[in-house]
Amino acid sequence: MLKVLYERHSQGHRTMAWPDGDPPKLPDRYRGLPVIDASKCPEGCRECAEACPTDAITVNGSMKLDLGRCLFCTDCIDACPEEAIEYTQDFRQAVRTREDLVLDGEALRLADSLDEKSRKLFGHSLQLRQVSAGGCNACEADINVLGTIVFDLGRFGIHLVASPRHADGLIITGPVTDNMKLALKKTYNAIPAPKIVIAVGACAISGGPFVDNPVQNNGVDGVVPVDLYIPGCPPHPMTILDGLLRLLGRIEDGSQPLAGK
Amino acid sequence: MTQVAEQLTTTNGCPLPLADVPVLPFDAFAEQLVEQLQGNSSGLSALFGVPRSDLSVRLYAVTNRATAGLFTVMAADVGDRYPSLTVNTPQAHWFEREIAEQWGVVPEGHPWLKPIRFHRSYADGRDAWGRSPDDEVLPGVQPAGTDYFKVRGEEVHEVAVGPVHAGVIEPGHFRFQCHGENVFSLEIELGFQHRGIERQLIGGPDKRSLHFMETLAGDTSVGHGTAYCQIREGLADVEAPLRAHAIRGIAMELERLANHTGDLGALAQDIGFLPTASFCGRLRGDWLNATALICGNRFGRSLVRPGGVRFDIDASMAHELQRRVESAFRDVSGAANLLWNTPTVMARFEDCGEVPRHVADDLGLVGMAGRACGIDRDARRDFPFGIYRFHQIPVSTWHTGDVFARAYVRWLEIQRSVRFIRDQLRSLPGTDIQRDAGPLRPDSLIVSVTEGWRGEICHVALTDSDGRFSHYKVVDPSFHNWIGLAMALRNQEISDFPVNNKSFNLSYCGHDL
Incomplete structure (x- = not known):
């Protein structure tokens, strides 16, 4: 018992101050929200679009980047002859509609909160059931981590629950394999209405690296309706938490850049 | 007797001309496999089928000999059925189920021949369980002639869990045959995550x-x-x-x-x-x-x-x-x-x-x-x-x-x-x-x-x-080890x-x- 207490003392208090205080410092090489400076692009250059493993970048007159497909890898950056693409430190990336994930030079339209009625229902207590439908266990791991003392999801009234019957919504990972489609639908149907659906990671949004493979469904859209899209491969836990809090109206800083960035 | 010419060895990450891989008569292949894995001094790193133009399948076996740092590679051609290797080489049991599912080849005498991922056969018109293109292929749908392992008797009951579990975890299906709290047998059914x-x-x-x-x-x-x-x-x-x-x-x-x-x-x-x-x-x-x-x-x-x-x-x-x-x-x-x-x-x-x-x-x-x-x-x-x-x-x-x-x-x-x-x-x-x-x-x-x-x-x-x-x-590694979890649960409390x-x-x- 004394050993436990001693160890508890030496491990210290670890819960982050954010969102009331500053967010934790992310590594310098962290690949947050990407930005493309299209003014640097040489005429007719398609290097980045051709290098992109998921065809997230399209160059047809104007340049578009689909964050829903983006793996946040380095392939486009390595291919670009003009250093026109870079990753920022901005972890805020969650949006409410699929179209909002397609960037064409405009600022990312971050997720609005639920309507007032839903916020009344879920704003201080949101119970989520997680379903992995072909997820590789990276998105799952970084959802799980929100339950640790560092993020302490419970302090916001959000819990991951064991049964869809206890849940207000689903948080889904993976491209939705054919072999999980039925189980996903059944789990969705088992949740009492009103309910919300959150798609986490490139796979759940677009199929990710598996986009257009047979035996999967290019993500959650088309199987169940989605209320919140959280891009990444996997999204940083801060990105997921930020998205959840925006949905509940607990953060409303619009699309302003983070202080100091 | 082993003949040196029947063996081709290689080391980690070192390529070989494909033509050098010895293609043995099936009996010699099976015999060699038993010999190499005898006394469990070696492990079976891989056993897989590669389709040939004439609908036959070439089986490749890669065994490892840890003490020598070597891998042995050999092959044999089979038609739509062959005598199961698992009978004498238990390490092959899961590999043979994979080969059967992918190429519609039946290892005759396999002790538990069921799909492991539940996808359609890659060999046109050939399915190891005789399923037609109209038959549903899905985890949980047992092909005709197969079923979950069942224990029968007074007070024996079955517990089925998954694919969606209580925690934040990937999907799989677990079937326990229990006597009260005691687990007689656990069968693990996977394939829900198959992304091709x-x-x-x-x-x-x-x-x-x-x-x-x-x-x-x-x-x-x-x-x-x-x-x-x-x-x-x-x-x-x-x-x-x-x-x-x-x-x-x-x-x-x-x-x-x-x-x-x-x-x-x-x-x-x-x-x-x-x-x-x-x-x-x-x-x-x-x-x-x-x-x-x-x-x-x-x-x-x-x-x-x-x-x-x-x-x-x-x-x-x-x-x-x-x-x-x-x-x-x-x-x-x-x-x-x-x-x-x-x-x-x-x-x-x-x-x-x-x-x-x-x-x-x-x-x-x-x-x-x-x-x-x-x-x-x-x-x-x-x-x-x-x-x-x-x-x-x-x-x-x-x-x-x-x-x-x-x-x-x-x-x-x-x-x-x-x-x-x-x-x-x-x-x-x-x-x-x-x-x-x-x-x-x-x-x-x-x-x-x-x-x-x-x-x-x-x-x-x-x-x-x-x-x-x-x-x-x-x-x-999970491919080898899922069966280990099933074994670990024998005669344990289900809790x-x-x-x-x-x-x-x-x-x-x-x-x-």
């Missing part, structure tokens, strides 16, 4: 190949990524620079540290010992963040590249990593030692879910789960690759085969990985970090093995006359399933591919 990766690799490498590797099993991005890069480098006759090998090694051990630490916490959670559960949940993140310091991604994505690594570690980063490793290691030691010093924890861990050594040997358990049964094998020592050719990590084993052993081997490995990373950071070789990995050798076969945190990862690639992948086989499951912590997607 191997089929997509054919014709590669292309711009997606590496990303498939990094997401084969997302918690093992570095392990699978490295196995793939060894294939690319071996076939391109390129050696990655030494510094790149060292950085890969650091990343691979950080991956091991993150997962092992997380598992110790999860094991504590499953028996209700919250201090270690809570500490390790945070500490797992510290290891992941150390990986992110190197490459920007907590899972090591975009770090390992054919020909080397994408990111370097400069002096100030090496210093910062040292500091973080020391700090995290101090706290992991505190959290782990609470487990071994708390009698209520030990009472739950010891004698729980024991896999007897002979069972582990016969079924060919690999990695940490095998070492917890006393199997002294570790690819980092036995088939040294990358930086492990120059810097050895002692192999950690325990002999009791129970939950305690699987937990304790993790703790031993944590300590040794930390020591390795410390040494590497102090002595990073002064080379560059990346070379070009050009076109691949045509008409070749290559075996690449790494020791991921769960155990032996084996990739085998075959190239065509243009130097493209004509076949790519992935064997995740001990979570802690046993966590003690193996196998990959669903790594198995389902």
